[in-house]
Amino acid sequence: MLPQEIVRLKRDGGTLNPDHIQLFVNGITDGGVTEGQVAALAMAIFFRGLSIDERVALTLAMRDSGDVLDWSDIEAPIVDKHSTGGVGDNVSLMLAPALAVCGAAVPMISGRGLGHTGGTLDKLESIPGYTAKPDNTLFRKVVKEVGCAIIGQTANLAPADKRFYGIRDVTATVESIDLITASILSKKLAAGLETLVLDVKWGTGAFMGSYEEAKALAESLVLVANGAGLKTTALLTDMNESLASAAGNAVEVQNAVDFLKGTHIDNRLWDVTVAIGGEALATAGLAANPEEGRANMSRAFESGEAAEVFGRMVTALGGPADFMDKPEVYLPKAPLEVPVYAPEAGIVTKVDARTVGVAVVELGGGRTAPEDEVDPAVGIINIAGVGTTVDSDNPIGIIHAQNEDQVRRAQDVLLSAYTVGEASEIAEFDTVRDRIAK
Missing domain, CATH: 3.90.1170.30 (Pyrimidine nucleoside phosphorylase-like, C-terminal domain)
Known part of the structure; x- marks a missing residue:
């Protein structure tokens, strides 16, 4: 079917089958579909919507547009989280090492900040020498030996999403829950995950301002992720004030180090980090239930083991060997x-x-x-x-x-x-x- 006929079908309220979607995504990836046709389909989806089956098909097609990582040589469950973004949200920096202490392998592929929201990669790059985009060999080595690695998206993970999002960004179609769902999950599925926990935020600092909007997105993400074979749950968390008591890049890293070392812990940040971790451990089968998972996360922090793993990760990815001992010497x-x-x-x-x-x-x-x-x-x-x-x-x-x-x-x-x-x-x-x- 011609790309314009696929656009016409959705424009008129029809249902796209997986072959239609795969054909169109192939065209997004190899340039066979024009920017105008991509924009037209995005607008048609924005107004007509996608069924759950269509969302699953779009997510899988975008996942398969590039590399799909394989972690079969690692015996631990492959676990990650995704946050929809906010202010003072440095949860990933504490969460990844604590999950690793509790038996998970965490290949965390994170993004940069845009607009009012901070980005995990920007925070970590405030550490001198930290390699945010290692090659796959180093990435795999760190995950296998340390238990976690927080890096940036490589060019060939879900490349169709990168082009699709760029066009959506300039055609006022970013806010579609259908397309947000496929965009987020295609990259997570390409990362080869087995378990995912979503931190869907609502409030004055979130992209979804109301609780109802955030819940609708969370439900879509959970249904589609599980439909695509990725065990996923979501927590709806409050973003009506900064999550940490610091907002910025180096200052949020210092805040995370203080949290990990137990010298200063923001209460709301503790609650969200431990809740997400407990959920992840239970979903991955590393805890009997979220309550047990939360207790395991608490022990990982209180024992100092999570801090030790974070320091090892920083060093393995090029940062200072003594970063956790004297972060104030290294952070700008x-x-x-x-x-x-x-x-x-x-x-x-x-x-x-x-x-x-x-x-x-x-x-x-x-x-x-x-x-x-x-x-x-x-x-x-x-x-x-x-x-x-x-x-x-x-x-x-x-x-x-x-x-x-x-x-x-x-x-x-x-x-x-x-x-x-x-x-x-x-x-x-x-x-x-x-x-x-x-």
């Missing part, structure tokens, strides 16, 4: 550290987490376009959470910046993110609100 630091105080004393009743993320972008710590460079040293620490008292002694955050102009811009944005009032005005949300399973 901005010359200015400026506290930001609320105009009036009171209790933080609400935070626009997206705006906190925008403040980091104003400092140069994030991207507005994929090709933008980021400054690893800048960011915000000691970010006040909901329920925190702020006054002339307790700031809403401390800005790390390169110059006074950055400070002024970021300060104005950060202040606009905060609402200060009385404790009775606080709307409380569960950090982990729901679980979605097949």
Whole structure:
């Protein structure tokens, strides 16, 4: 069938069979389908939608458009997680080594930040020497010997998705749940996973602002992933304030090191990390249930074993051998550290987490376009959470910046993110609100 006939079929509300979808994805990959035809199909899907079977077929076709990793020489369950993105979300840095301590193998392929959300790769690249894009030989070696490796997507993992997403990005079709589902899962399936846990966020700092939108995405992801043969569950977590008390790149790595070493642990960050880990261990058969899995995760952190594995991973991927002993020596630091105080004393009743993320972008710590460079040293620490008292002694955050102009811009944005009032005005949300399973 001609590509334009496939577009016509979906435009008119018809159902695409796997052969239609495979033909079109082949054309996306090899250039046989034009940009206009890809855009037209994306728009047709945006308005007409896809059935679960169509979503599965699209996901599998995009998975098979490039390499599919094989981990059959590793006896441990192959486990990973995916977050839909937020502010102060450095969960992966603690989660991967703790899962490895608990018996999983974690080949974690992560992305870069865009817009107000941070990217795991940008954080890790603030560590001198860290190789975010190793060749497959080193990637496999680290996973096998250390138990986990956090790297970036190679060019030949789900290449059809890369072209498809680029066209969606400029044709106002990114927000389709059908296409978001296939985009996320095609890359995870290409990574050769056996178990996946999804952290689907909702709130002011999430791409899905409402709980209902986030739940619809989580349900789609879980149904399609399991339909494609990947054991998957999802947790719906709160992103109505920064998850960690730090937002930026080097500052989030330092926050993660403090968490792993037990010197400073943000409560909400602990809850989300342990919940995701417990879910992953149970789904992978490494724990009898999520409760046992959470207990195992807690022990991995409290024993110091997760910290030891993280240090080994950093070293194996080119970072300093003594990074965990003295991270402050290696992580870049901005010359200015400026506290930001609320105009009036009171209790933080609400935070626009997206705006906190925008403040980091104003400092140069994030991207507005994929090709933008980021400054690893800048960011915000000691970010006040909901329920925190702020006054002339307790700031809403401390800005790390390169110059006074950055400070002024970021300060104005950060202040606009905060609402200060009385404790009775606080709307409380569960950090982990729901679980979605097949």
